[in-house]
Amino acid sequence: MYESACGAAAAGGQCGSGNTQPDGEGLVSREPPPAPVERDYSGFDIVKATQYGAFSRVKELVEAGWDVNQPDHETVTLLHWAAINNRREIIQYLLSRGAIVDAIGGELQSTPLHWATRQGHLEATVLLMRAGADPTLRDAEGCACLHLAAQFGHTAVVAYLVARGVSPDAPDAGGMTPLMWSCWKVSALDPTRLLLTLGASTRPVDHTHGNTALHWAILARNTTAISTLILYSNASLDVPNLRGVTPLTMLQTGAESLWVGAKVSDKIKEYTLMNNRRNTLRRLMYDKKFRWWAVVVTPFLAFYITGLLLEMDTLYLIKLFLLTCFYALLHFITNALFDDELKNIFPLSVYLATKAWFYITWMVVIASSVGAAASLAFFACSGLLWYTFLKSWRSDPGVITATKTDKFRTIIELSESSRHGFEPARFCSACLVRRPLRSKHCSVCNRCVARFDHHCPWVGNCIGANNHRYFIGFLASLICMCAWMLWGGMRYYTSECSGASTAAPVTPLDTLVMWAKCNAWLMWVLVNAAFHLIWVTVLTCCQLYLLVCLGMTTNEQLNRSRYRHFQARGGRSPFTRGPLNNCADLIGCGLCGLATPRPRDWTSAGLDPEDDDAQAHTDTDPMLQTNHERRSHHYV
Numbered sequence: 001m002y003e004s005a006c007g008a009a010a011a012g013g014q015c016g017s018g019n020t021q022p023d024g025e026g027l028v029s030r031e032p033p034p035a036p037v038e039r040d041y042s043g044f045d046i047v048k049a050t051q052y053g054a055f056s057r058v059k060e061l062v063e064a065g066w067d068v069n070q071p072d073h074e075t076v077t078l079l080h081w082a083a084i085n086n087r088r089e090i091i092q093y094l095l096s097r098g099a100i101v102d103a104i105g106g107e108l109q110s111t112p113l114h115w116a117t118r119q120g121h122l123e124a125t126v127l128l129m130r131a132g133a134d135p136t137l138r139d140a141e142g143c144a145c146l147h148l149a150a151q152f153g154h155t156a157v158v159a160y161l162v163a164r165g166v167s168p169d170a171p172d173a174g175g176m177t178p179l180m181w182s183c184w185k186v187s188a189l190d191p192t193r194l195l196l197t198l199g200a201s202t203r204p205v206d207h208t209h210g211n212t213a214l215h216w217a218i219l220a221r222n223t224t225a226i227s228t229l230i231l232y233s234n235a236s237l238d239v240p241n242l243r244g245v246t247p248l249t250m251l252q253t254g255a256e257s258l259w260v261g262a263k264v265s266d267k268i269k270e271y272t273l274m275n276n277r278r279n280t281l282r283r284l285m286y287d288k289k290f291r292w293w294a295v296v297v298t299p300f301l302a303f304y305i306t307g308l309l310l311e312m313d314t315l316y317l318i319k320l321f322l323l324t325c326f327y328a329l330l331h332f333i334t335n336a337l338f339d340d341e342l343k344n345i346f347p348l349s350v351y352l353a354t355k356a357w358f359y360i361t362w363m364v365v366i367a368s369s370v371g372a373a374a375s376l377a378f379f380a381c382s383g384l385l386w387y388t389f390l391k392s393w394r395s396d397p398g399v400i401t402a403t404k405t406d407k408f409r410t411i412i413e414l415s416e417s418s419r420h421g422f423e424p425a426r427f428c429s430a431c432l433v434r435r436p437l438r439s440k441h442c443s444v445c446n447r448c449v450a451r452f453d454h455h456c457p458w459v460g461n462c463i464g465a466n467n468h469r470y471f472i473g474f475l476a477s478l479i480c481m482c483a484w485m486l487w488g489g490m491r492y493y494t495s496e497c498s499g500a501s502t503a504a505p506v507t508p509l510d511t512l513v514m515w516a517k518c519n520a521w522l523m524w525v526l527v528n529a530a531f532h533l534i535w536v537t538v539l540t541c542c543q544l545y546l547l548v549c550l551g552m553t554t555n556e557q558l559n560r561s562r563y564r565h566f567q568a569r570g571g572r573s574p575f576t577r578g579p580l581n582n583c584a585d586l587i588g589c590g591l592c593g594l595a596t597p598r599p600r601d602w603t604s605a606g607l608d609p610e611d612d613d614a615q616a617h618t619d620t621d622p623m624l625q626t627n628h629e630r631r632s633h634h635y636v
Helices: 002-014 046-051 055-063 078-084 088-096 112-119 122-130 145-151 155-163 178-185 192-197 213-219 223-232 247-252 262-274 280-285 288-311 316-337 340-370 372-394 404-415 468-496 508-518 520-550 554-562 579-587 612-618 627-631
Strands: 440-442 447-449 454-456 461-463
Touching (some): 055 088, 078 088, 078 112, 078 122, 088 122, 112 122, 112 145, 122 155, 145 155, 145 178, 155 192, 155 404, 178 192, 178 213, 213 223, 213 247, 223 262, 247 262, 288 316, 316 340, 340 372, 340 520, 468 508, 468 520, 468 579, 520 554, 520 579
Antiparallel strands (some): 440 447, 454 461
């Protein structure tokens, strides 16, 4: 029955949609396109007219006396056929004529809502639910609507049903939850991730086998579901089913461990070793607290040991060999101890270690050569560096938050909206929030950030609407600190090392070699300061050029070809107000009366009403979305 219904839907969708072109003209034709040929439905009976979406014929027959609740020879009503073929106009008409919304029909004893959710028709599902359809009714196989939507991977329907009050952990007749069906049947990321985000539990077991969702994912070799359950929802690995088999046992077998992926394999090893009390050393390697401290301490030790090796009184080739061996060992250790999460905070540790040794070197080596006043000024000015750094690191960059009730309300509003729906440009499928203009979901932090610029590994945080000015201040302060460090080092060398060599240096290279022999540690510190000075200066110039001159963020500059409001301006930013005003907006204060900042809450879903131009370019027709957006329009 479902095959014939789907065939009718396909055939009905093709009626009157021919795409003909004049011979020899290709895509260019001087002739006007032919008018669409309207098919004659006058010979259709009411069932066929409903399947093919012939609303006028259905209306004609109903007004002639046809009972809208009269089933056909398969006990299927007209509302069933309209639901499975997503005939929205006919659904509304049949309901207005008294069609029974929860009529039972067909071999599976299903309701029209069962048919709509099985096919993934969100529009039909919305119409039936608003008419009072009961999504908890089970068909002949014991499945309710949410189980059917999860089985067939209809993520938008799953979201709408849960938002309308259906429990994400509701079992079917066999005890299978929607999450179990999703892990067993669907190999894509969603609706598994969506169900977990909506609060689905990984603990329930089915009645027949006693399997959890993770058992079913492993049985189906669903690597995506396995990774999602283990890495992101911490599903238990040692829950036995009715045969006493745990997910850990299933994953540890030799044949099964080759396809689960490196991250899952590492997680399994970590779990196994942490529960093995015999091998203390290997347990320590997988201990989270130990590895976190290793990430913090390693850059401090690496910087110090490198300086010690450079200060050794031996040949440069030997120093180079020792340094190569040391960094090879360091590379091996970091790969063995650090996972992806720890590697994300490693640059922050490198930054903190470098600055700590800058301070120590200044106090121990440089302070005596520059005097107390210069040292006091150095430490006082670096206070601004730490203030802006802490504000960039620990402050809220503009995270877009929503309560569970707000998320459900958003899902319902977008599902019932015929204008945009779950358009990726307006809805974040990971956070389940309405996406404000200029916001973006950060894959590292797994959250949406207002006016997102980029995720900075050196401050361990996203840079967005609330901390962007502090980030610019941090970069400027870091430039000052590195420049001051280089000035202090030069003062030390000129005062302490000018007579270190009997031969006067001829070239700048000779001078650097002489200084390195005089104090190799300080030269190592100054090399780091010079390197930081160069790349931070380049980054600061790029940031100021984008923000002040162009009025756009780094994310917008890289992806402006994907955003409609940039496309409509030929790639130019619709948010720029000129360099002076852009600078005032960034700083948050007027520039001595030359410009006036315009405060704006970028975490809200809408635009400033005064920004009519940006509003006009943003609210263009949905059909104007780019090819990339069309390809990614899969809700979650």
